[in-house]
Amino acid sequence: QIFSSFFSPGHYIAYFPVEQVSHIQSELMQPNSQGCLEFWYYMHMWAYVDKLKLTVYVNESGSLRSLWNLTGDQGAVWHQATVYYTSSVQHQIVFEVARPKLDDGVIALDDIYTSCSALDLTTPAPTTEATSPPPSSMDCNFQEGLCNWVQETEDGFDWNRQMGGQLNEPWLGPLYDHTLKNDYGFYLIANMSDDKTGETAVISSPLTISNTDVCIRFWYYMLGPSVGTLDLILETVKFSVNRITGGTGFIAIDDLSVTAGACEDHNPCGFESPSLCGFESDVTDDSVWLCVDGSSGHIDHTYRAELGHSMAVLGAELQKPEVTKLLTPEYTSSTESCLRFWYWLSAGTSDSLSVHILRNGELDPALWDLSGAPSHSWEVAEVTISSPSKFRVAFRAKLSPNPKSFVLLDDISIKSGACSATGSCDFESGQCTWVNAANGVSDQHDWIHIDGHFRGPLVDYTTHTADGKFLLSLSQINTRGQNSRSVLISERIVLTTDSCLDFWYHINGSDPGILRVLLDSDATEQDVLFETRVTGNIWKNASITVAKTKPFQIHIEAQAVKEGFIAVDDIRLTQGPCEDISVESGVFPGSDFETDTCQWKDISVGQFVWQRDKNGTITANTGPSVDHTTGTELGWYMTVEASHGDHNSYAALQSTAMKDASNECLFEFYYHMFGEGIGELKVFLQEGQRKTPLLWMSGNHGDEWHRAELGVGRTHQVFTLLFEATRTYSELGDIAIDDISFLNCNLPGTYRSNTPALISYS
Structure with missing residues (x-):
């Protein structure tokens, strides 16, 4: 333990608002190829949370190298962190804190250790009961070098020894090795990104075992849309990889071992032995x-x-x-x-x-x-x-x-022990029957089975701890500048009744990706069950009713963008439709927006949003000068300001959930669309994740309020109504709505017809 003078029982070290940046450092420590730092931290502040920052450095001869950093309020609780690192010289560990000069908030540290009990520094023991064979001179986990393996000199390029902590992007190599299973363990990698077809990279070792049969074990990792081939050649013993034209991706190997005698079939049985x-x-x-x-x-x-x-x-x-x-x-x-x-x-x-x-x-x-x-x-x-x-x-x-x-x-x-229920998994012991799609056009990087000590959420949803497991898709742009996505596929499912798919998801990033859930019952057809871009530093829940159908598979797709990540956890498929016990029957949220937005909520992503306003917008000569309710400048309405966001933005205003509407249920509201370059106003009926368009308008409708009446009709699921507004390149046009109401929606009612009500507006 370091900083021992600070950490007597019941005490911790804290940084209060004396200076804007402060450092504490350890004593001088010796070189370490497998260093591990473990500590607890507390970061809490009410204002200017983006200026609250904790960074861990290693100081090597006066040069600071960043190992770990965290920004923002983390709540009024203690969190544990583990940081792996290497240093080939004498060094010190440095903690740096930064924050504004304010009276509230604090950063605190406690229980700092430079050896981690959870760190396994050796290759895991075999799971079989048989005695492990003695190691051979050909065995290697690459933690200290290439062992007795050598780079061929007459090949086209070389294998490289690398660790995941050296990478910024997941397509440049595995983000963790197999031996230590962290981003400071080493492996060998061959980069396939080159235009020279037929180029090979070869490592070899003399075969030192004289038996007729030998067993060669190794772990490999191959990722990329055109990754080339990996060959094991028995001349001496050679591992060879081959590039192809326009190839992208990588091939990595780790934990080689060679033993006398034929390989044995273990559990699972791969039918590779004569028995x-x-x-x-x-x-x-x-x-x-x-x-x-x-x-x-x-x-x-x-x-x-x-x-x-x-x-x-x-x-x-x-x-x-x-x-x-x-x-x-x-x-x-x-x-x-x-x-x-x-x-x-x-x-x-x-x-x-x-x-x-x-x-x-x-x-x-x-x-x-x-x-x-x-x-x-x-x-x-x-x-x-x-x-x-x-x-x-x-x-x-x-x-x-x-x-x-x-x-x-x-x-x-x-x-x-029993299997997980069909289509269900909490990911604590593996991925159950959820597998990554084969790499190809639709799947350019894999979901990673990982815990909170890696990248992504700090804790899982199941255990709410950093040791809990979940699936993570690192949202990145691939090497060709295209959106990259990961596709997770369930086992094939046969339902005898409607069922409820329930899961938790976590999306984070300044420019979030898209999470989609699709039902695939045919290779040529996929139905979208769920789609969201909603971010936030919390786990969110989704429940989707899946109708009885022919055998199908569920696809969970994370479509990547420039930054951020998408994680999923606790997937459950249970018999019976999803229930929303929080939805009260017969309650339909009308609003004139005079005091608040009632039960309508802006769910927009970005700066282009619905906002409550009056007396026009900030852009001159646009927006209603009076509301519809009072007809005065003092009246309120909901509007989108075209000077906010970009031309690809859309703003979404969603009602609270409703159910048990009559067959004659009508939705009435007033809209105002005035100015140059007006975007579009759309109204959707949303049942689960199915969106049915009720209205679609665009263009300049003049400086006046217009009435719209839309047929909702009888619905068989909980539903919401959704206003979506888009903008164009112009900033001189705005869209506003007011006086939302529901007509003839309560049960019981007189059912004249089962046909949908006609859409009308004036």
């Missing part, structure tokens, strides 16, 4: 499951390579429709276990795959089944299984003879 992990075809079937490699035309899931293996039933091998079962080894009784597997089901309408428990030769009803929903790549599924006695799991494939029909299985595992 097939004890799996076998049911001898009572007429056809069998085949262990195939990439030469069959089907790439496995484990290695995604031609030499990788998976289990398959191929329609090209069948003479007639067949039912074929693949059986796991026999297991003892189980109260609850989670079966996880990857599958690929072809497009045949009669093809199907189902999962059953097999006990005493009898097949139980299906626990999971899928048909009529072709896969376009490998997909994941989880099933909770239980049995009071010994059992096997049976994968039952039904397939017709067709050269294009097939069923594939790979990477099957069983672990104790």
